[in-house]
Amino acid sequence: MQSSTEAGEEYIIKTNPATLEEFGRIKCDHPEDVPAALQAARLAQSKWMKLSYDEKAVVMSNIQEAIISNIEDLARTICGETGKPKSEAIATDIFAALSAGEYANDMMLEVFKKSKIDLGDMAFPMKLAGRSSYIAPRPIGVVAIISPWNYPLGIPYSQTIMALAAGNAVIIKPSSETPLTAVKMLEVMKKAGLPDNLVQVLIGSGRTVGDALLTSDVDRIVFTGSGSVGRRVMAQASQRLTPVTLELGGKDPMIVLKDADLERATSAAVWGSFVNSGQTCVCVKRIYVDETIYEQFLELFKNKTLMLKQGWGWDDQEISLGSLINEAALNEMEMHVEKAVNEGAKVLIGGKKNPNLKGYYFEPTILVDTPQNSAAVQEEIFGPIVTVMKFSSEEEAIALANDNKYALAGSVWTANLIKGKVLAELVSSGTVVVNNLLYTYGLAATPWGGNGESGFGRTHGKFGFEELTEPHHIHVDKGKYPEDPWWFPYSPEKSESLSGFMHSFYAQDGSSIKALLQLHKMMRK
Numbered sequence: 001m002q003s004s005t006e007a008g009e010e011y012i013i014k015t016n017p018a019t020l021e022e023f024g025r026i027k028c029d030h031p032e033d034v035p036a037a038l039q040a041a042r043l044a045q046s047k048w049m050k051l052s053y054d055e056k057a058v059v060m061s062n063i064q065e066a067i068i069s070n071i072e073d074l075a076r077t078i079c080g081e082t083g084k085p086k087s088e089a090i091a092t093d094i095f096a097a098l099s100a101g102e103y104a105n106d107m108m109l110e111v112f113k114k115s116k117i118d119l120g121d122m123a124f125p126m127k128l129a130g131r132s133s134y135i136a137p138r139p140i141g142v143v144a145i146i147s148p149w150n151y152p153l154g155i156p157y158s159q160t161i162m163a164l165a166a167g168n169a170v171i172i173k174p175s176s177e178t179p180l181t182a183v184k185m186l187e188v189m190k191k192a193g194l195p196d197n198l199v200q201v202l203i204g205s206g207r208t209v210g211d212a213l214l215t216s217d218v219d220r221i222v223f224t225g226s227g228s229v230g231r232r233v234m235a236q237a238s239q240r241l242t243p244v245t246l247e248l249g250g251k252d253p254m255i256v257l258k259d260a261d262l263e264r265a266t267s268a269a270v271w272g273s274f275v276n277s278g279q280t281c282v283c284v285k286r287i288y289v290d291e292t293i294y295e296q297f298l299e300l301f302k303n304k305t306l307m308l309k310q311g312w313g314w315d316d317q318e319i320s321l322g323s324l325i326n327e328a329a330l331n332e333m334e335m336h337v338e339k340a341v342n343e344g345a346k347v348l349i350g351g352k353k354n355p356n357l358k359g360y361y362f363e364p365t366i367l368v369d370t371p372q373n374s375a376a377v378q379e380e381i382f383g384p385i386v387t388v389m390k391f392s393s394e395e396e397a398i399a400l401a402n403d404n405k406y407a408l409a410g411s412v413w414t415a416n417l418i419k420g421k422v423l424a425e426l427v428s429s430g431t432v433v434v435n436n437l438l439y440t441y442g443l444a445a446t447p448w449g450g451n452g453e454s455g456f457g458r459t460h461g462k463f464g465f466e467e468l469t470e471p472h473h474i475h476v477d478k479g480k481y482p483e484d485p486w487w488f489p490y491s492p493e494k495s496e497s498l499s500g501f502m503h504s505f506y507a508q509d510g511s512s513i514k515a516l517l518q519l520h521k522m523m524r525k
């Protein structure tokens, strides 16, 4: 991605990283555009939340239909900006978008359902006193979505459609590497009847437009990206106490037990390690294999990886691996391999730029003998590089898997599902899959997110909706009693009655009947 200035205006010139041909160019917005965008978003949101459920449902289902009828066009933009193969753009980006759209539409009524609160021990006293509580969820307002380039539709769209279903407006700041996909997405949504300014896209660098959004008066920031920028997002958001959801990096472990189906596990490991050329936060990055099957696994994994075809995967549907996003990423991969070798690793296959292809292609790389404490095992490598190591016991496998500052996703492979679940529950990652990997991002009803360096908060699922709505608590008192015993004026009698009530209500040797009588007596006056 380059930028240029024409007649005082900054443009992003987007090159297809798989062909090095110019793919498109777009004018950047300015940081000073943010306040007006926010004002327009607030107005649009106030109208959107007043629409009836049916009116909103019509818009949301028309948008879903529009995505489906624009798959080819959307895929073209995704591939042109990222260099990923067409089948992958459809199977990952677009599928994730449609899954989130379906889920958001299905949940739009549920999200705002009022729910009575069970007051627990106080339920009966409160009932006697004519009091009750309930939650009335409400939208939070305007959500800023700052998104990465690796899934330029799947990530911002799924977060946007959930925010809309929760009654909010959205301002998206897409990665400067993939501005055109966000613009295309908004175009498709608008044609389907999206109300004006309910979703806006601001084009520009993170440092300028992104930063202006962080320090603006938005009601939540949903950030997906690197840990370094995630920390800045949190720092900037703290100025206005803006809540943030941070979807950051990953270094996902894959634990392969000796009773795993090796054919299936190795096929999954190839896809899990090299999908999107390894530029996926939940790609398999660390494979831990039981020592008794390590050689077998490695041989199968290596041979299946060597069969992968690399290149520009728009016309040639047999291409599995596209390019990296840019030249810097390519150089970074070379640096990672060099560092890994210096720290004791051996390159089993790959390890260098693909010399036969124009474009930013790095060969799928398998590292072995990587020390557990080396950078290759501990640091995020956002490209087609995976390490394969062995373990001698299940306890050791869990310890190795959890010995990492990232904790986004992970997988456990075994024929014994009971053991698989036990081990999966011991892995620190936010999502752990037994005998599969990665694809739960396409199950929008399931939560997405992690902990540690992978960030916090959840997108998708009911936990995602909880971050896009406010649990508005309403407590109702029928006013049966003239006053409450803890109101003014205080007196020795009041404090004695209150202590008596608390003793009866909470003490081991207390009596709830006695407590209720005491409460009634105190409140009757």
Ligand code: TXE
Pocket (backbone or CB within 6 Å): 146, 147, 148, 149, 150, 151, 173, 174, 175, 176, 204, 205, 206, 207, 209, 210, 211, 214, 224, 225, 226, 227, 229, 230, 232, 233, 247, 248, 249, 250, 280, 281, 282, 380, 382, 408, 454
């Ligand atoms: O991130 P960057 P990228 C992670 C992945 C990797 C990173 C790759 O693990 O670490 O994302 O994406 C904007 N103020 N995930 O390179 O550079 C920038 O313009 C405000 C995790 O895009 O952090 C872009 O829009 N904004 C994820 C966005 O931040 C700023 C799945 C991300 O940019 C900014 C996918 C600033 N100062 C990728 N600087 C998951 N966990 O689900 C940059 N930006």
